[in-house]
Amino acid sequence: MNTFGNNFRVTTFGESHGAAVGCVIDGCPARLPLALADIQPLLDRRRPGTSPLVSARNEEDKVEILSGVFEKMTTGMPIALLVKNQDMHGHDYEAIKEKFRPGHADFTFQAKYGIRDYRGGGRSSGRETVGRVAAGAVALKYLSTKGIAVQGRIIAVHGVTSPQKIDGEIVAARAAGDSVGGIVEIRATGCPAGLGDPVFGKLDAGIAAAMMGIGAVKGVEIGDGFAVAERFGSENNDQMTPVGFASNHAGGILGGISTGQDIVVRIAVKPTPSIAKVQKTRDIHGKETEIRVGGRHDPCIVPRILPVAEAMLALVLIDAALEQEKYR
Amino acid sequence: MNTFGNNFRVTTFGESHGAAVGCVIDGCPARLPLALADIQPLLDRRRPGTSPLVSARNEEDKVEILSGVFEKMTTGMPIALLVKNQDMHGHDYEAIKEKFRPGHADFTFQAKYGIRDYRGGGRSSGRETVGRVAAGAVALKYLSTKGIAVQGRIIAVHGVTSPQKIDGEIVAARAAGDSVGGIVEIRATGCPAGLGDPVFGKLDAGIAAAMMGIGAVKGVEIGDGFAVAERFGSENNDQMTPVGFASNHAGGILGGISTGQDIVVRIAVKPTPSIAKVQKTRDIHGKETEIRVGGRHDPCIVPRILPVAEAMLALVLIDAALEQEKYR
Amino acid sequence: MNTFGNNFRVTTFGESHGAAVGCVIDGCPARLPLALADIQPLLDRRRPGTSPLVSARNEEDKVEILSGVFEKMTTGMPIALLVKNQDMHGHDYEAIKEKFRPGHADFTFQAKYGIRDYRGGGRSSGRETVGRVAAGAVALKYLSTKGIAVQGRIIAVHGVTSPQKIDGEIVAARAAGDSVGGIVEIRATGCPAGLGDPVFGKLDAGIAAAMMGIGAVKGVEIGDGFAVAERFGSENNDQMTPVGFASNHAGGILGGISTGQDIVVRIAVKPTPSIAKVQKTRDIHGKETEIRVGGRHDPCIVPRILPVAEAMLALVLIDAALEQEKYR
């Protein structure tokens, strides 16, 4: 369950304050030119410590390629990518070792496994996404050879859509010891028609799983999404022209299969659950208590989720693209 | 890609106007009491021809159990469920054989496979969901032995939320040769904490894939969904009490794992693409043309999607419940 | 676990004395011409009741195509194949209902599931292979379009290798109320180099699983098999020539990947466990008892295993061939 994909299979590993995070990619086609320079820039985009809007944790996030690349080309063998953790403050977490942080996975991990690595959220930390972004970078490199590109953008933060005002919302939330959510749109261009499968393997089903599988995501829309619920069919259908479609309400997918138009996805991102305000909770012994979550947290995860969401969409698309190769 | 689930694996088959539709369930635990009476009522709920609000196609949808049940108990062997098609009007479809219906999968199937069964949409027809509902009935039977229940309800149709007015919206749309969309909520009660996996196999990721894998669904929300994007963390976090949670904004899932609260899912359902109004399209030779989709169509798929969405949520939950058994 | 294959996925279902046996094939490429005449002859080869050497059970084994074929071509949708059972003698089995037959799966099914369909072995009956052979027929049809053929032959029965004497061994065993085993070789011709994967997905690993997954098979060899254990490397290596190889000790597979030579597989088939002689056993209550297995049994399963082994090799090859398409 730490593996994503059927053809381009990515297995991630690592905890927030363990020795390292990373991934193994299995099924990457051979003879794809691949270098560190294809991967590092995307990791730099999701890296903490780069602005006052994000966590101050200081990680270089330097990636190493351990296998699967020979003479600057992929060989078809598994590609292991490793990022060592550096700025680990394991001792910071003693205070919350026995308390469940509201909005976090502390309680559910304890309920499921009977044990949890409480250092910085362990595996449930956003740090797990390092492996996703690294793998996504490889996928994006492959997709670029097919003319497919993926680009995310922030639609809104805390209900504010003007880029000029978004930073202000985040700064204000931080100042208040609070956090804010937002909406991100991810768009893929250059996809051919024919990707995806008709029933359970619908392309949008895969995208929905990929996006909802990112921590903090609580909603996913394809194309016009929830707005379609208020429409007539005659408004919502994308009529066809001799060369394509007259509109793209469907977001580039019909019957689970890509139409050749842009694929359009929007996700709802919840406010970071780590806040400095006092909250009611209980401890692992069932006793009522209070908590203030200190530490180096993002007051809004929206900016840093962008490269993760792009990576996930890339992973869905490469998987579908390779699947489609089977049936050409 | 016609198989859903890792532990309770459902493979569906069949086309709208082929000989039969159905499914094979692999991985159903042995010694579950199971009879036709556990399955038929759910099929009857999704059956066409039962009211003026739905398609007039006349199908009895009588299910047969071909295997996997012995002396009224499951044996652990694959359960094959078969529903023969009866009211097939293959000849009705000659008129649209060469035209792509807007909003349907006609174009994408042709692009992907280079062939399509154009009779009533073939495999992309809603008739494919017979197999899902039959399998979901078996899952629901199992879940009921664990105290878990699943129930859907209509939230809105065409923006109207009052039950009294919803029928009117549908009737009006039909009268206008048009169709309308809506929103459905599905809720699971009785789920223990601990179902689901932390990373790619998050319970909500599985639910999102299951729901978006239903034809016509364009958006999925868990808990408060897109509303969280406008909140502060202090508003959105579900604070804990000694016995549970003070609220359920999260919809019963934290970090991909069930909390023990109700699981709450909402889906956006698009208006049926089959409408009697004239639409612009093209034919399979690339020539511009027009189309009016005649036949026996649902003016609103929302009422009939309810048992399908319940079935899909049941399939996700049984899969997670069986997975969890491995690690007790 | 009733599904075989990753790309061409076959799910079989059905019990010896249930309503029907069959399979669903998912992932068959679209636009493959397919008719009943492609499938029925292979089912006829494995059919009982055709000679004094095999079981007298009288089954027509008429196959129906329920889905996935339209206008005599596959559509890429799941192909459901059904064979109704006819000559069911459920009442014959009352005598052994509570006794474990030695060499059969009665005891292990009971231990695993706590229930078993005791009628003719239920799911563990050789009748389960109807679905495999039907699916294999579709695979063979596809493979034939690529120039790949699969052919099995009997190497030995009860240690006797002369075809003239093999029938005599079987007749003698039957007369003695006993049964005999043997060895079968299956060979694939026309395979291109490059099928299979280097590590866990080796082509020979897949073949080994496929063959050992046939009831009664207790050993699998590729190429020279166990004979290699007594050789020097200089004897066993297949030296290369400008156009191929000077020998084929490897059986057409090196490092898990096909070489382009014939693929050669041999399997050891145990004597049918159903024998008329008195054997010691116990009943389901743990009490010591004796058993004589009456009924219509094959005194030697070797002739009827041939089409099953061919089918299984075909399923492995089509899966590898489709996988290879992804990475052309």
Next chain:
Amino acid sequence: MNTFGNNFRVTTFGESHGAAVGCVIDGCPARLPLALADIQPLLDRRRPGTSPLVSARNEEDKVEILSGVFEKMTTGMPIALLVKNQDMHGHDYEAIKEKFRPGHADFTFQAKYGIRDYRGGGRSSGRETVGRVAAGAVALKYLSTKGIAVQGRIIAVHGVTSPQKIDGEIVAARAAGDSVGGIVEIRATGCPAGLGDPVFGKLDAGIAAAMMGIGAVKGVEIGDGFAVAERFGSENNDQMTPVGFASNHAGGILGGISTGQDIVVRIAVKPTPSIAKVQKTRDIHGKETEIRVGGRHDPCIVPRILPVAEAMLALVLIDAALEQEKYR
């Protein structure tokens, strides 16, 4: 295809002369005590450079646990295990860079991928098994908590069965610039009845795939294996007693499911293809040539395959044991 298992999933990575080899284990139950001392001794058993009978390559094979273990217990999260390569002689391989070594995967890798890491066989090197043995060690630790143990032994080398004479055969082969094959038996004790699945997921099918998936293995037998082909059913059936079985010809598996007896597996190991003798081959341009494979090779892989085969059997058993948990 570099992942093994459905429940306890092991993904291996790494090449003979790359930066590192290792694995990621996904699905290991939480709260298993685990330390380096559980893994290192098994790696030491397969390590080269330890005796005149094996390769002189000097690798410490020190394993690091990168994730998934917290306070000396598994957490249920992926366990990444890493072994850095040290004694890499990449430059030694220039001479064979353009020649296909007979009996090796050089030709088939080139045919499949159009590229190969020719340094020491790259991914097809036996060095890939480091990840398997490390993962197997974790599996064995878990199995030991259930009372299950796995033990391999050498049955024969080059036809010689006396332990005293086996070393002599290997030394003589090395002196002659040649290599020899052999037979290994692996036995699991303490397995409960009920592991494995009836059809394609038979326990022996899984074992066959696991064993044939080890490089150099050309045959697999369960229980009496090929010997059963010469028997009567009355000789081969294991009659039952009130407490068990009177014999174990079946090797502990009936109908694909464990009987509770010892599981007995034998494998045929081919002579190492790397030999100092001159062999005919061709180069990557298709030109006829000759080759002498120099370097640090094992004259007989049989002793070093033992821990690998044990690891693979352990991986099959843990997978089946966890599967069985689902259906208790």
